[in-house]
Amino acid sequence: MSENSTPSSPVRLDAIVVGAGFAGIYQLYSLRRIGLSARVLEAGDGVGGTWYWNRYPGARCDVESLDYSYSFSEELQQEWDWTERYAPQPEILRYINHVVDRFDLRRDIQLNARVTSAVYDEVSGLWTVTTGAGERFVAPYCIMATGCLSIPQAPQFPGLERFQGEWHHSANWPLDGVNFAGKRVGLIGTGSSGVQMTPEIAARAAHLTVFQRTANYSVPAQNEPITAEQLKEVKAHYGARRARALETHTGHFLIANDKSAMEVNDEERRKEFEFRWRGAGGGFRMLRAFNDLMVNKQSNEKAADFVRGKIRETVKDPATAELLCPKDDLPFGTKRLCVDSDYYQTFNRPNVSLVDVKADPLVEATPTGLRTRSGKDYPLDMIVFATGFDAMTGALKSIDVRGVGGVSLRDKWEHGPRTYLGLAVAGFPNMFILAGPGSPSVLSNMVHSIELHVDWLTQCLQDARTQGVQRIEALQSAEDEWVRHVNEVADRTLYPTANSWYMGSNMPGKPRVFMPYVAGVPAYRKIVTEVAAQGYRGFELA
Ligand code: N01
Numbered sequence: 001m002s003e004n005s006t007p008s009s010p011v012r013l014d015a016i017v018v019g020a021g022f023a024g025i026y027q028l029y030s031l032r033r034i035g036l037s038a039r040v041l042e043a044g045d046g047v048g049g050t051w052y053w054n055r056y057p058g059a060r061c062d063v064e065s066l067d068y069s070y071s072f073s074e075e076l077q078q079e080w081d082w083t084e085r086y087a088p089q090p091e092i093l094r095y096i097n098h099v100v101d102r103f104d105l106r107r108d109i110q111l112n113a114r115v116t117s118a119v120y121d122e123v124s125g126l127w128t129v130t131t132g133a134g135e136r137f138v139a140p141y142c143i144m145a146t147g148c149l150s151i152p153q154a155p156q157f158p159g160l161e162r163f164q165g166e167w168h169h170s171a172n173w174p175l176d177g178v179n180f181a182g183k184r185v186g187l188i189g190t191g192s193s194g195v196q197m198t199p200e201i202a203a204r205a206a207h208l209t210v211f212q213r214t215a216n217y218s219v220p221a222q223n224e225p226i227t228a229e230q231l232k233e234v235k236a237h238y239g240a241r242r243a244r245a246l247e248t249h250t251g252h253f254l255i256a257n258d259k260s261a262m263e264v265n266d267e268e269r270r271k272e273f274e275f276r277w278r279g280a281g282g283g284f285r286m287l288r289a290f291n292d293l294m295v296n297k298q299s300n301e302k303a304a305d306f307v308r309g310k311i312r313e314t315v316k317d318p319a320t321a322e323l324l325c326p327k328d329d330l331p332f333g334t335k336r337l338c339v340d341s342d343y344y345q346t347f348n349r350p351n352v353s354l355v356d357v358k359a360d361p362l363v364e365a366t367p368t369g370l371r372t373r374s375g376k377d378y379p380l381d382m383i384v385f386a387t388g389f390d391a392m393t394g395a396l397k398s399i400d401v402r403g404v405g406g407v408s409l410r411d412k413w414e415h416g417p418r419t420y421l422g423l424a425v426a427g428f429p430n431m432f433i434l435a436g437p438g439s440p441s442v443l444s445n446m447v448h449s450i451e452l453h454v455d456w457l458t459q460c461l462q463d464a465r466t467q468g469v470q471r472i473e474a475l476q477s478a479e480d481e482w483v484r485h486v487n488e489v490a491d492r493t494l495y496p497t498a499n500s501w502y503m504g505s506n507m508p509g510k511p512r513v514f515m516p517y518v519a520g521v522p523a524y525r526k527i528v529t530e531v532a533a534q535g536y537r538g539f540e541l542a
Contacts, residue, residue: 004135005135005136005137010128010135010136010137010138011039011135011136011137011138012138012139013037013038013039013137013138013139014031014036014037014038014139014140014141015031015036015037015038015139015140015141015142015143015461016038016039016041016118016127016129016137016139016141016142016143017031017038017039017040017041017143017145018040018041018115018118018129018142018143018144018145018146018399019040019041019042019043019049019144019145019146019147019150019395020040020042020044020047020048020049020100020109020111020145021047021048021049021050021051021052021096021145021147022049022070022096022446022447022450023049023145023147023434023435023450023453023454024040024042024049024109024143024145024434025040025047025096025099025100025105025109026070026072026450026451026454027040027143027145027434027454027457027458028040028105028108028109029072029103029105030454030455030458031458031461032105032108033458034458034461034462034465036141036461038108038139039108039109039110039137040105040108040109040110040145041110041113041114041115041129041131041137042109042110042111042112042113043112043113043114043115044111044112045111045112046093046097046111047096047097047100047106047109047111048092048093048096048097049145049147049150050147050149050150050171051089051092051093051096052093053150053152053171053172053173054089054170054171054173054193055089055090055093055173055175056168056170056173056193056196056197056384056386057177057178057197057200057201057204058196058197058198058199058200058341059088059089059170059193059196059197060084060086060087060088060089060092060196060221060223061086061087061089061092062086062192062221062283062284062339063086063252063284063445063446063447064085064086064252064283065082065084065085065086065087065091065092066082066085066226066234066241067241067245067251067252067253067445067447067448068087068092068252068445068446068447069082069095069447070099070447070451071238071242071448071451072451072455073103074238074239076099076102077235077238078235078238080095080098081226081231082226082231083225083226084223084224084225084226085221085222085223085224085225085226085281086221086223086283086339112133113131113132113133113135114131114132115129115130115131115132115399116130116131116132116399116400117129117130117399117400117401117402118130118142118144118399118400118401118402118431119400119401119402119406120142120402120403120404120428120429120430120431122404122405125140125429125430125470125471126138126139126140127139127140127141127142127430127431129142140430140470141430141431141432141461142430142431142432143431143432143433143434143457144395144396144431144432144433144434144436145434146395146396146399146433147395147435148389148391148392148395148435148437148441148442148446149171149388149389149391149442150171150389150394150395151389151390151394151395151398152169152170152171152172152385152387152388152389152390153387153388153389153390153506153507154169154385154387155188155362155385155387157362157363157364157365157370158363158364158365159364159365159366159367160365160383162365162366162367163365163366163367163368163369163383164367164368165183165368165369165380165381165382165383166178166381166382166383167382167383167384167385168382168383168384168385169384169385169386169387170189170193170194170197170384170385170386171193171389178382180201180204180205180382181204181205181206182205182206183205183206183381183382184205184206184207184209184379184380184381184382185201185205185207185208185209185380185381185382185383185384186208186209186211186369186370186378186380186382186383186384187201187208187209187210187211187384187386188211188357188362188383188384188385188386188387189211189213189385189386189387189388190210190212190213190214190215190216190338190386191216191335191336191338191386191388192336192338192339193386193388194210194386195216195218195338195339195340195343196338196340196341197384197386198210198340198343198346198352199340199341199342199343199345199346201384202346202349202351202352205351205382206351207351207352207353208351208352208353209352209353209354209355209378209380210347210352210353210354210355211355211357211362211370212323212324212354212355212356212357212358213357213358213361214326214330214335214358214499215323215324215325215326215327215330216326216330216335216337216338217304217307217326217330217332217333217335217337217338218307218337218338218339218340218343218344219276219277219282219283219284219286219307219337219338219339219340220277220278220282220283220339220340220341220342220343221282221283221339221340221341222278222281222282222283223341241253245445245448246448246521246522246525247522248521248522249288249444249520249521249522250284250440250443250444250445250520250521251440251444251445251448251449251452251521252444252445252448254284254285254287254288255280255285255288256288256291257272257288257289257290257291258291259290259291260290260291260292260296260299261289261290261292261293261296261298261299261300261302261303262292262296262298262299262302264290269290269302270306272289272290273286273289273302273303273306276288276289277306277310282339283339284337284339286303286333286337287333287337289303290302290303293332293333294333294334294493294494294495295492295493295494297331297494300331300332300333300494301328301331301332303332303333304326304328304331304332307326307332308325308326310344311324311325311344312325314344314345314348315344315345315347315348316348317347317348320347320354321347323354323356324344324347324354329498330498330499331494331497331498333494334494334495334497334498334500334502335498335499335500335501335502336442336500336501336502355378357372360372360373360374360376361373365383368380369383370383388501388506389501389506390507390510391442391501391502391504391506391515392417392436392437392441392442392501392502392504392515392516393413393416393417393437393504393515396409396413396433396436397409397410397413401428401431403425403427403428403429403431404427404428404429405427407427409425409428412425412427414511415511415513416504416511416512416513416515417436417437417438417513417515418438418479418480418483419433419436419437419438419439419474419479419482419483420438420474420475420478420479420482420538420539421438421439421474421482421527421528421531421538422435422436422437422438422439422440422441422453422517423436423439423453423456423457423474423528424472424473424474424479424539425474425479426473426474426475426476426478426479427473427476428473428474429471429472429473430471430472430473432457434450434453434454434457435449435450435453437515437516438482438483438486438515438516438517439453439516439517439524440516440517440518440519440520440521440524441516441517442502442516443502443516443517443518444520444521445521448521449521452521452524452525452528456528456529456532459532460472460532460536463532463536464541467541469541469542470542471540471541471542472536472539472540472541473539473540473542474538474539474540475538475539475540477538478537478538478539479538481538482538486514486517486518487513487514489517489518489519490514490518493518495514495518496514502514502515502516503515
């Protein structure tokens with residue numbers, strides 16, 4: 001690294017990027033390409049963002065790796081060989097490190113640098129970004145690549161400090177792994193992380209107790225190795241695959257059926273669901289089985305019933321099967337769908353039990369385990385929290401961000417996030433968010449949506465330089481209109497009817513607002529492309 005900050009002389013750059021995950025890394029590459037100097041500040045001791053922290057057993061991506069990967073470099077996509085349809089976390093982390101080295105990005109990435117504040121000065125038009133160690137960085141542009149799921153949430157059980165065993169959170173997993181052998185493990189949480197971990201822990205531990213508060217829907221990944229022939233075939237037409245992905249709702253191609261679930265008979269419907277579950281390759285293909293699953297309650301119930309049927313077929317103990325069946329108040333897919341390898345089958349193992357903590361909530365840890373409200377004790381040697389994140393707004397609110405007039409982003413977002421296009425915030429000039437709330441982000445192939453944002457922003461900064469623009473700020477009216485639009489589109493779907501982290505309802509006290517933009521990637525791209533073509537409509541350029 002060329003320059004270090006001292007108390008008297010902060011490091012001066014063209015842009016500061018916060019976070020060295022997929023977004024921060026590509027943003028650095030792109031800023032360099034247009035000749036801007038930048039430093040990426042990363043809290044972790046390595047690059048990779050979510051793929052650095054979430055190294056729990058069984059962690060793997062549930063978007064196919066041939067799509068969940070950068071498309072910006074033809075050489076990169078030709079030279080990298082994915083080994084499985086859904087790459088495991090260590091492979092994705094190796095890929096990210098490969099990208100960083102291949103494009104010589106490491107020298108502008110500062111690790112162990114947790115950003116604590118970002119403050120805009122109106123007179124100079126500069127952002128000052130400060131780390132926990134007191135280092136300061138000053139630049140006209142501040143780009144938040146802080147991720148949507150980067151602040152882990154563990155329930156604050158009283159007594160945890162007295163628990164004599166070990167405990168871990170899925171998103172803060174020890175670098176040197178965890179030994180489950182011979183242990184009684186308690187796993188709290190049955191979202192994507194818990195569902196991925198369950199079979200892995202069950203295979204290694206003496207006993208696994210899964211504490212379930214809400215049963216969610218999980219679809220088998222149908223993961224498999226990628227053969228040399230498959231790789232060759234994809235690489236021969238990679239551009240076409242990427243182009244096709246651009247036109248799909250989620251930014252990765254999944255065969256979509258354009259029929260309503262209600263316009264076909266029972267037999268045709270069952271065949272289609274079965275094809276998605278197994279034949280077409282599992283995972284998120286299930287969400288595209290019919291064109292109205294996320295907007296029509298009746299159609300949605302058909303998908304929900306199909307999954308419940310699969311659970312009852314798979315899990316031998318009828319009481320466990322019933323407990324694993326999602327209830328009617330959770331429409332299929334409205335809480336992020338889980339994608340698994342042998343999740344439901346794992347409950348047939350003699351060393352696995354399922355406990356309903358909706359009926360009898362966990363209330364405290366004891367020196368020897370966990371206790372529920374009714375006073376029932378579960379003796380444990382290890383507690384694993386797969387309890388999720390302060391999603392979408394947590395990372396940004398963990399930083400003291402101050403815009404014009406010292407206004408704090410935390411205050412501005414007190415009742416939920418407010419952005420223009422999920423990219424910018426009125427009152428916070430020259431600050432940009434990559435894959436922020438109000439953009440498709442978590443409802444899409446994140447790598448695709450990140451590339452879209454980085455490309456858009458890089459072009460915007462280049463245009464600003466050509467036109468002598470020094471200050472780019474979302475107009476309040478544009479932000480208000482965008483927030484209204486994001487809510488209106490969400491309200492046309494079933495998503496807001498569920499308690500989910502999309503709605504902020506996984507955290508006590510968090511405002512209930514649907515945070516991502518649900519209209520899909522092509523609709524969103526059309527809007528941001530038009531905004532740029534119309535001289536950055538909705539932004540004030542000064
Ligand atoms: O977190 P979650 P996650 N007592 O919030 C439960 C991405 N991801 O880490 O539903 C008991 O989904 C909570 O219960 P409830 C993906 O976008 C991707 O699993 O609130 N239980 C819930 O079951 C995903 O959606 C991948 O009632 C408690 C669970 O903890 C997102 O990350 C892999 C509790 C939290 O589920 C988050 O997933 C992993 C309590 N006090 C993650 N508090 C892939 O790409 C919370 N819970 C594959």
